[in-house]
Amino acid sequence: MTALMENRSISFTHALCRAPAGSVTDGLRAVDQGDPDPVAFAREHAAYVAALRATGASVTVLPALEEFPDSVFIEDPALVLNGVAITLRPGAPSRAGEAAALRPDLVRHCAGVIDLPEGAVDGGDILCSDSEVMVGLSARTDRAGIAALRPIVEDLGYRLRLVETPPEILHFKTESSLLDPETVLATPRLAATGCFAGYRVIETAEGEEAAANAVRFNAPVFLSAGHPRTAERLAQTGYEVVELETMQAALVDGGLSCMSLRYSMPDGQGGA
Numbered sequence: 506m507t508a509l510m511e512n513r514s515i516s517f518t519h520a521l522c523r524a525p526a527g528s529v530t531d532g533l534r535a536v537d538q539g540d541p542d543p544v545a546f547a548r549e550h551a552a553y554v555a556a557l558r559a560t561g562a563s564v565t566v567l568p569a570l571e572e573f574p575d576s577v578f579i580e581d582p583a584l585v586l587n588g589v590a591i592t593l594r595p596g597a598p599s600r601a602g603e604a605a606a607l608r609p610d611l612v613r614h615c616a617g618v619i620d621l622p623e624g625a626v627d628g629g630d631i632l633c634s635d636s637e638v639m640v641g642l643s644a645r646t647d648r649a650g651i652a653a654l655r656p657i658v659e660d661l662g663y664r665l666r667l668v669e670t671p672p673e674i675l676h677f678k679t680e681s682s683l684l685d686p687e688t689v690l691a692t693p694r695l696a697a698t699g700c701f702a703g704y705r706v707i708e709t710a711e712g713e714e715a716a717a718n719a720v721r722f723n724a725p726v727f728l729s730a731g732h733p734r735t736a737e738r739l740a741q742t743g744y745e746v747v748e749l750e751t752m753q754a755a756l757v758d759g760g761l762s763c764m765s766l767r768y769s770m771p772d773g774q775g776g777a
């Protein structure tokens with residue numbers, strides 16, 4: 506019998522998702538490999554929501570917003586820490602209004618809402634562990650946004666650490682995810698920058714870099730399907746791996762983490 510390492514868990518009581526709009530065909534992308542198919546996207550998204558729910562969490566799916574083609578990627582306009590939501594300021598002009606559109610739902614579901622006052626920050630650039638919030642400087646997240654976010658995060662009891670998102674990467678979490686409070690899954694390229702010093706790092710297998718945008722949500726690690734060697738590495742390290750299709754999201758540079766805003770509420774709160 507293989508001895509499995511004891512991996513600490515990450516627990517979430519809630520998640521907010523947003524149904525993909527038909528306009529997702531106009532979603533932003535760095536390289537055009539064809540438009541996503543809204544029907545297939547909706548199918549992938551439904552499977553994703555079902556998988557989150559299967560962990561026991563309460564998952565609310567907000568209605569699609571046709572005026573925002575990228576709004577299915579609900580992780581980008583907000584961050585929730587200790588049950589308190591922070592509306593962010595997405596760096597792409599076509600996404601700037603997403604935070605205001607989401608705000609009423611955050612008021613309903615979270616213990617409070619704080620608005621980032623200035624600068625630009627996309628949630629995809631934010632990786633949170635138990636103690637620190639890493640924020641990647643990128644084409645979407647700037648120094649003014651990080652400076653404005655710092656006191657908000659510190660007031661909520663976290664340390665903020667600025668990290669660099671390599672220039673060719675959309676978001677810091679395009680190539681990394683937290684597997685447990687002390688372990689990160691990352692591409693070799695991002696790991697090589699040294700930004701995960703102090704964490705155990707599991708690297709994606711060669712040619713499987715897209716697997717790095719995974720989601721640890723309660724017991725399972727959700728991994729983008731089609732990355733067998735990375736899945737094997739995680740399984741051998743003791744993680745329960747559940748694979749999900751992300752073909753449609755990938756056509757508009759999205760992955761698993763982008764499609765939910767994950768948080769925990771104290772007993773009896775939240776999920777209105």
Ligand code: CIR
Pocket residue numbers: 532533534575578580581597600628629630676678679757758759760762763
């Ligand atoms: C965008 O470019 O903003 C979207 N097409 C993809 C956003 C992906 N979000 C994420 O990685 N957190």
